[in-house]
Amino acid sequence: MEAVHFGAGNIGRGFIGSLLHQANYHTTFIDVNAEVIQALNENKQYNVILASENSEKHNVQHVSGINSVTDAASVVEAIKNAAILTTAVGPNILPVIAELIAEGLRERVKSNKQPLNIIACENMIGGSSILKEKVYEHLASDEQASCDALIGFPNAAVDRIVPNQVNDDLLEVSVEPYYEWLVEEIGIKGQTPAIEGITYVQDLTPYIERKLFTVNTGHSAVAYIGHYMGCETIADAMDEPQVQEIIKGALSESGEALIQTYHFDREEHQTYINTIMNRFMNPYISDEVTRVGRGPIRKLGPRDRLIRPASAYMEVTGKKPTYLAKTIAAALQFGNEQDAEAVELQQMIQEDGVEKVLQSVSGLAAGSTLIGAVLEEVDRIGEWRR
Numbered sequence: 097m098e099a100v101h102f103g104a105g106n107i108g109r110g111f112i113g114s115l116l117h118q119a120n121y122h123t124t125f126i127d128v129n130a131e132v133i134q135a136l137n138e139n140k141q142y143n144v145i146l147a148s149e150n151s152e153k154h155n156v157q158h159v160s161g162i163n164s165v166t167d168a169a170s171v172v173e174a175i176k177n178a179a180i181l182t183t184a185v186g187p188n189i190l191p192v193i194a195e196l197i198a199e200g201l202r203e204r205v206k207s208n209k210q211p212l213n214i215i216a217c218e219n220m221i222g223g224s225s226i227l228k229e230k231v232y233e234h235l236a237s238d239e240q241a242s243c244d245a246l247i248g249f250p251n252a253a254v255d256r257i258v259p260n261q262v263n264d265d266l267l268e269v270s271v272e273p274y275y276e277w278l279v280e281e282i283g284i285k286g287q288t289p290a291i292e293g294i295t296y297v298q299d300l301t302p303y304i305e306r307k308l309f310t311v312n313t314g315h316s317a318v319a320y321i322g323h324y325m326g327c328e329t330i331a332d333a334m335d336e337p338q339v340q341e342i343i344k345g346a347l348s349e350s351g352e353a354l355i356q357t358y359h360f361d362r363e364e365h366q367t368y369i370n371t372i373m374n375r376f377m378n379p380y381i382s383d384e385v386t387r388v389g390r391g392p393i394r395k396l397g398p399r400d401r402l403i404r405p406a407s408a409y410m411e412v413t414g415k416k417p418t419y420l421a422k423t424i425a426a427a428l429q430f431g432n433e434q435d436a437e438a439v440e441l442q443q444m445i446q447e448d449g450v451e452k453v454l455q456s457v458s459g460l461a462a463g464s465t466l467i468g469a470v471l472e473e474v475d476r477i478g479e480w481r482r
């Protein structure tokens with residue numbers, strides 16, 4: 097069975113590639129990183145190491161790579177024959193890969209009448225649906241109709257912490273033992289792919305919101321507050337009592353919104369939060385706050401991990417959030433010369449001020465309660481300096 101996976105990075109190799117191998121797929125990774133593609137074609141295997149006491153090693157075999165910059169024709173050929181297509185490239189890259197996927201589908205549906213499921217494994221709500229929209233922009237209406245019959249775009253949520261890392265072996269990747277891959281069954285065309293590790297759910301919304309507004313809200317709180325306080329890693333930040341206080345408060349606020357919206361059991365949700373806090377403190381992982389905070393414009397978006405839970409908390413409780421507002425205030429301070437979005441955000445703040453940025457980037461109404469709450473925390477932020 098052939099799998100095509102876009103993005104041979106941390107999640108691609110360390111999570112999706114590993115499960116595809118265990119499910120007996122040959123995986124063709126598509127990437128723009130020539131070095132990684134060359135290594136995949138030369139080595140034809142790589143190791144995934146579990147970041148835990150025993151450093152358990154999983155050897156992932158039956159892999160190859162195609163450089164989509166230099167060999168688009170081979171990507172089209174691979175898509176024609178694939179039994180599943182997955183992505184882990186980052187939300188901003190989905191529109192970039194859409195045209196090539198459209199070319200592959202255009203050729204595929206002419207001769208291959210087997211269904212194909214395309215699963216975007218990105219930290220975002222509705223990733224596969226957005227990818228479908230972008231792909232369809234490149235297809236004529238008759239081609240779209242053929243795809244409607246055969247090509248599924250089920251939405252998914254993926255959860256596994258895979259930090260940036262430099263290993264002697266370029267392909268080796270160290271990952272936390274925990275993982276969760278949820279796929280919405282309703283979007284599947286044909287049989288559900290038999291991949292151990294995927295949990296199929298009828299309605300993804302409660303699960304992806306629970307994941308994004310707990311794991312990602314919490315992780316970004318640690319990253320932004322920690323970065324503001326001068327910490328380099330998530331582990332350093334988790335050692336700070338103020339970070340602990342803010343993350344607990346932020347997850348209690350997002351938790352309230354989730355519990356009231358989706359009727360999660362209060363005790364079970366607290367256990368979920370505790371598990372996540374322990375994952376952030378995994379001593380076998382070294383994760384930079386700059387990685388976890390990367391792309392602050394995306395993360396300050398209206399539907400993302402900071403603004404959405406803060407707005408939802410206000411909707412269900414009628415109160416203004418304190419700890420999510422502190423986290424948003426810290427996100428607005430996230431300067432990092434290596435991060436194009438961080439640079440752009442700081443420029444926007446300099447030119448227009450925080451209030452305007454919260455309107456344009458976060459979609460908040462001028463004079464809204466949340467803007468007021470964040471501005472109060474921006475004024476107080478100096479209190480957290482170490």
Ligand SMILES: NC(=O)C1=CN([C@@H]2O[C@H](COP(=O)(O)OP(=O)(O)OC[C@H]3O[C@@H](n4cnc5c(N)ncnc54)[C@H](O)[C@@H]3O)[C@@H](O)[C@H]2O)C=CC1
Binds near residue numbers: 104105189
């Ligand atoms: N690393 C993590 O802990 C987690 C990441 N995610 C999500 O997984 C996705 C990928 O994240 P990571 O693996 O951490 O990032 P990464 O940066 O390690 O991997 C992304 C890969 O995509 C490749 N890429 C960039 N442009 C491309 C293009 N046009 N065509 C093909 N490949 C291209 C890059 O070269 C890179 O190899 C993101 O949406 C992220 O939010 C989700 C859960 C956890």
Ligand SMILES: O=P(O)(O)OC[C@H]1O[C@](O)(CO)[C@@H](O)[C@@H]1O
Binds near residue numbers: 255
């Ligand atoms: O990948 P993003 O959306 O930039 O988020 C930062 C990272 O921190 C996490 O929230 C937890 O590891 C990952 O899911 C993610 O890679």
